[in-house]
Amino acid sequence: MKKVFYCYVFFALLVLSACRRQLDLVPANDNWTEGEEQLSSFEGIMEAVNGNYVQLRNNNGRLYVLSELRGTTFLIPLPSHLTEYFDIYSYRQDPRLLSTDNYWKTAYALIIACNRVLEGLGRFEKSRLFTDLSLARRALLLHAKGETLFLRGYTYFNLVRLFGRPYYQRPQLNPGVMVKNNTDINFIPGRSTVSEVYMQIIEDLKLADSLMTTDAGRTSAFASRPAAWALLSRVYLYMGGTFDTPDKTLNQQALLYANKVIDTGKFQLLKGNAYDTLLYDSNYNNPETIFASTYIDIYNNLWEDTRAGGLVAAPSLLGAFSQNDYRRDFFEVEQQGQTVFTAKYRSSSPFIHLRLAEVYLNKAEALFKLDSTSQALDALNVIHTRAGLPALSYSDWAQLQKDIIRERRLELCFEGHSGFDDYRNGLPMMRPAIDAGTATEVLPADKRIVLLIPQSEMDANPRMVQNEQ
Known part of the structure; x- marks a missing residue:
């Protein structure tokens, strides 16, 4: 049951490790564990925040494929060698699609990475090390906290619009995606409602707004x-x-x-x-x-x-x-x-x-x-x-x-x-005709307009509920 979140945490830590240069770490004299020490300095926190943008980069192409190919801008002529793209383009409903699985995992890896930074920042702000910083550096750290909240809110938004139904369609009842705002591997949530996910997005973005008040350059x-x-x-x-x-x-x-x-x-x-x-x-x-x-x-x-x-x-x-x-x-x-x-x-x-x-x-x-x-x-x-x-x-x-x-x-x-x-x-969306075929109309109530939850998540998380197939 925990293996899927171990996977998310592994991805998050891997990117952070790849981005870290020589960090100015302090001794663990504030009862921090060895892992927490990575976020126990100004330089270490800023490096971790920059690492989250690497995670976002890993998401960009997959997000684009899952959104734009399901719209009305592209046409894939047949026969096509682009199997992965065609599966998405043709609205194929399959929980084992590689693009969907990869996007889900990298999105939650980014969320876990953001949670890790936010938890580290929370500890650091309560320590004497934070009070010893100059006012300019404190402002930059608060701005970095806002950036992290922005990235998390943006990732939840992209997830819910891919895997949840449009907001006007019973948002208090329809399932959205998981809201996981900590790094606890024992906390494995099911799906929050579409409305609850949007409330989380707004909360993250408004808090980000309140924190990013300085010119970070x-x-x-x-x-x-x-x-x-x-x-x-x-x-x-x-x-x-x-x-x-x-x-x-x-x-x-x-x-x-x-x-x-x-x-x-x-x-x-x-x-x-x-x-x-x-x-x-x-x-x-x-x-x-x-x-x-x-x-x-x-x-x-x-x-x-x-x-x-x-x-x-x-x-x-x-x-x-x-x-x-x-x-x-x-x-x-x-x-x-x-x-x-x-x-x-x-x-x-x-x-x-x-x-x-x-x-x-x-x-x-x-x-x-x-x-x-x-x-x-x-x-x-x-x-x-x-x-x-x-x-x-x-x-x-x-x-x-x-x-x-x-x-x-x-x-x-x-x-x-x-x-x-x-x-x-x-x-309704009029999908482009393929070759000499006719255009296809997809109605907003159609079950195909939302992606299926990846099978890897369904297998690992007993609280997960699948979208209608």
């Missing part, structure tokens, strides 16, 4: 207070109900946090040639990116497969762009003219988790659900006109709703949103 490769605000905006949008039955209180929160990001003035939308050349390069200081992290092999290989024709941009997506849309430049055609693929990512491109354009789109959707159609249109046009298009005008409620949905699809395509935006809004 980090790039967008690290979590920040605006990153917590941007993610809270997205989380509340996911909780905010459908277009037909919105929750105005939650959409007000989505709007509040979107405005917090925008009002900082710290981030700017890239325009003109800079939009194409800077947004997806390896520069973590570009002014539109709020939070990004390095790619890993599975992520990079995905883009190499697009260039080999194994994955192509869905024709239905390409057809949604007008001829004058600047975002058409984010597509490339291979030499024979048969394969179209996204040019958003290159070999050294970061995985973009949060950027300013999404925040404006969150604002537009939240305002629309709050019946502020004029302001919603203004926020939407910030993104629409940035793409070189004339401003949209208001004709009626239904058309503005369509414009909001379309703009998210076009602006955020290939960025890990396509697998979620339809379902969280109670909308």
